Amino acid sequence: xxxxxxxxxxxxxxxxxxxxxxxxxxxxxxxxxxxxxxxxxxxxxxxxxxxxxxxxxxxxxxxxxxxxxxxxxxxxxxxxxxxxxxxxxxxxxxxxxxxxxxxxxxxxxxxxxxxxxxxxxxxxxxxxxxxxxxxxxxxxxxxxxxxxxxxxxxxxxxxxxxxxxxxxxxxxxxxxxxxxxxxxxxxxxxxxxxxxxxxxxxxxxxxxxxxxxxxxxxxxxxxxxxxxxxxxxxxxxxxxxxxxxxxxxxxxxxxxxxxxxxxxxxxxxxxxxxxxxxxxxxxxxxxxxxxxxxxxxxxxxxxxxxxxxxxxxxxxxxxxxxxxxxxxxxxxxxxxxxxxxxxxxxxxxxxxx
Amino acid sequence: xxxxxxxxxxxxxxxxxxxxxxxxxxxxxxxxxxxxxxxxxxxxxxxxxxxxxxxxxxxxxxxxxxxxxxxxxxxxxxxxxxxxxxxxxxxxxxxxxxxxxxxxxxxxxxxxxxxxxxxxxxxxxxxxxxxxxxxxxxxxxxxxxxxxxxxxxxxxxxxxxxxxxxxxxxxxxxxxxxxxxxxxxxxxxxxxxxxxxxxxxxxxxxxxxxxxxxxxxxxxxxxxxxxxxxxxxxxxxxxxxxxxxxxxxxxxxxxxxxxxxxxxxxxxxxxxxxxxxxxxxxxxxxxxxxxxxxxxxxxxxxxxxxxxxxxxxxxxxxx
Numbered sequence: 001x002x003x004x005x006x007x008x009x010x011x012x013x014x015x016x017x018x019x020x021x022x023x024x025x026x027x028x029x030x031x032x033x034x035x036x037x038x039x040x041x042x043x044x045x046x047x048x049x050x051x052x053x054x055x056x057x058x059x060x061x062x063x064x065x066x067x068x069x070x071x072x073x074x075x076x077x078x079x080x081x082x083x084x085x086x087x088x089x090x091x092x093x094x095x096x097x098x099x100x101x102x103x104x105x106x107x108x109x110x111x112x113x114x115x116x117x118x119x120x121x122x123x124x125x126x127x128x129x130x131x132x133x134x135x136x137x138x139x140x141x142x143x144x145x146x147x148x149x150x151x152x153x154x155x156x157x158x159x160x161x162x163x164x165x166x167x168x169x170x171x172x173x174x175x176x177x178x179x180x181x182x183x184x185x186x187x188x189x190x191x192x193x194x195x196x197x198x199x200x201x202x203x204x205x206x207x208x209x210x211x212x213x214x215x216x217x218x219x220x221x222x223x224x225x226x227x228x229x230x231x232x233x234x235x236x237x238x239x240x241x242x243x244x245x246x247x248x249x250x251x252x253x254x255x256x257x258x259x260x261x262x263x264x265x266x267x268x269x270x271x272x273x274x275x276x277x278x279x280x281x282x283x284x285x286x287x288x289x290x291x292x293x294x295x296x297x298x299x300x301x302x303x304x305x306x307x308x309x310x311x312x313x314x315x316x317x318x319x320x321x322x323x324x325x326x327x328x329x330x331x332x333x334x335x336x337x338x339x340x341x342x343x344x345x346x347x348x349x350x351x352x353x
Numbered sequence: 354x355x356x357x358x359x360x361x362x363x364x365x366x367x368x369x370x371x372x373x374x375x376x377x378x379x380x381x382x383x384x385x386x387x388x389x390x391x392x393x394x395x396x397x398x399x400x401x402x403x404x405x406x407x408x409x410x411x412x413x414x415x416x417x418x419x420x421x422x423x424x425x426x427x428x429x430x431x432x433x434x435x436x437x438x439x440x441x442x443x444x445x446x447x448x449x450x451x452x453x454x455x456x457x458x459x460x461x462x463x464x465x466x467x468x469x470x471x472x473x474x475x476x477x478x479x480x481x482x483x484x485x486x487x488x489x490x491x492x493x494x495x496x497x498x499x500x501x502x503x504x505x506x507x508x509x510x511x512x513x514x515x516x517x518x519x520x521x522x523x524x525x526x527x528x529x530x531x532x533x534x535x536x537x538x539x540x541x542x543x544x545x546x547x548x549x550x551x552x553x554x555x556x557x558x559x560x561x562x563x564x565x566x567x568x569x570x571x572x573x574x575x576x577x578x579x580x581x582x583x584x585x586x587x588x589x590x591x592x593x594x595x596x597x598x599x600x601x602x603x604x605x606x607x608x609x610x611x612x613x614x615x616x617x618x619x620x621x622x623x624x625x626x627x628x629x630x631x632x633x634x635x636x637x638x639x640x641x642x643x644x645x646x647x648x649x650x651x652x653x654x655x656x657x658x659x660x661x662x663x664x665x666x667x668x669x670x671x672x
Binding site for chain 1: 373435444461462465493
């Protein structure tokens with residue numbers, strides 16, 4: 001929904017990402033991130049000193065070290081002092097904060113990045129630490145198990161079956177053959193059950209990666225990019241923490257965020273959905289009432305590369321890049337966080353004809 | 354020693370472990386104390402629904418809710434997932450099903466494990482009941498797991514008030530995560546050089562400052578640093594403090610001096626302890642050199658070289 005008061009047009013004007021890989025032991029976090037920052041700055045000709053606001057998303061739990069994001073700041077040139085913020089969330093939420101900063105007129109440009117190295121730890125176990133610490137976390141239910149509960153609920157409800165889930169996996173990884181950054185590309189066996197009903201193929205790859213975008217307002221965006229991806233609306237919503245309170249077969253938070261972002265006003269041609277598990281695409285398609293005419297995850301999505309804390313920002317970046325290239329005129333980008341699609345962010349991006 | 358030969362990247366196990374100690378609110382306290390006494394409690398919302406597990410605020414209206422309701426220790430599986438390879442910390446060590454269970458009398462579902470012989474023995478809608486843990490302390494793990502309900506004798510709720518003698522007011526939830534830490538290329542090179550009693554930094558290609566320890570990036574210019582430069586071994590104390598409190602498990606007599614030391618050739622100071630001189634004689638400009646202990650992988654401390662003090666002008670930029 002358009003901001004109240006004097007609105008500003010804000011666009012994603014550049015996007016870059018790393019090659020997402022199973023492990024990157026030779027790279028510290030800043031070494032992983034820095035080439036991506038340079039690419040996105042080079043694409044606009046901006047220097048770090050030109051950027052009005054910098055915001056990042058990452059999680060110390062992935063690295064197992066406190067304040068690891070402060071090390072990554074070395075990559076943005078934080079001296080002399082810059083205007084900077086960090087969210088312990090996917091970089092998509094950092095982008096939201098930067099968007100608000102620009103809407104309020106406090107900055108005209110913003111550099112947003114997200115990064116994560118899942119390789120040092122066991123990400124299935126690490127993600128249990130985001131759960132309710134009283135009733136749930138002491139049971140250590142891993143991320144695949146929680147997604148599998150949701151998948152079974154969908155199967156019981158008649159919303160999908162294992163064959164349909166396999167086709168989502170196949171379509172995503174076939175699409176990723178055109179994405180040189182993706183970690184898993186091309187056909188791949190569905191494999192054994194990891195946690196039934198989810199098989200290896202229904203689950204995202206575990207890996208390391210980074211993404212960055214640059215936002216700019218109004219004419220500044222037009223100067224920096226031939227065809228800016230204008231953010232027409234963006235909203236994010238959260239559902240009850242307790243899984244047993246929610247209807248796991250639906251995502252009312254996604255639908256509400258989409259409504260507030262203006263998604264239902266006109267059709268889109270592209271949707272980049274942050275669905276790390278095949279079954280979650282079923283939920284999101286239902287919540288957003290997406291038809292077969294919409295190109296879903298032409299990048300391959302999170303099933304092809306899932307660098308935790310960057311995978312949501314990647315959806316915004318991939319959708320914007322399609323607009324930059326002229327492959328899309330109106331696109332939806334979605335990011336999620338938490339178990340079973342607990343938190344959802346939706347942005348609507350448009351190119352001018 | 355400019356060079357960029359491929360460095361062996363270091364790796365080491367890193368264990369992050371913490372006993373999270375949490376206090377409970379009135380509703381959580383009643384629920385967990387109830388589990389200790391084999392009583393399952395829910396909480397009633399403003400619109401009459403019963404939430405199990407109970408929370409203190411209505412998830413729809415955010416109103417405070419406090420009315421406790423006893424529910425049955427048996428119920429119906431609303432969804433499930435078969436876990437063929439249990440992970441550390443999970444309720445059962447043999448394959449089991451995760452289940453969301455709607456207990457009789459509740460309107461929401463509780464997450465736990467179901468002990469069943471295999472996935473063919475589990476389905477949504479099946480009847481299950483609580484299997485209590487032998488030793489109960491007032492924690493969610495007082496429910497050992499659920500088990501299929503064979504229709505046998507069942508404990509029926511008898512309207513427990515939710516008030517208990519000796520209620521639990523907190524939980525201790527130990528958490529352990531295992532990592533393999535790798536410091537990356539630049540820091541690996543630094544640590545490897547230290548084992549040969551050399552200190553190396555990296556020079557920024559733009560501002561020419563030498564960073565030590567190097568982290569692969571110049572924080573001023575935001576560019577990668579690659580040119581390796583040996584610095585030291587001697588350096589200058591740029592500033593210091595006197596430590597008067599003995600740290601736990603640290604075998605150093607107080608007071609002692611902790612200082613910023615600009616090694617010769619370095620573009621910024623690193624820090625270290627100063628020894629070999631009374632604490633009250635340490636001063637800015639003091640020239641020092643590293644002292645390595647037998648088998649040590651980094652300097653134990655720095656001691657005076659005996660050279661004349663450095664002129665302020667030579668290190669003022671590095672303070």
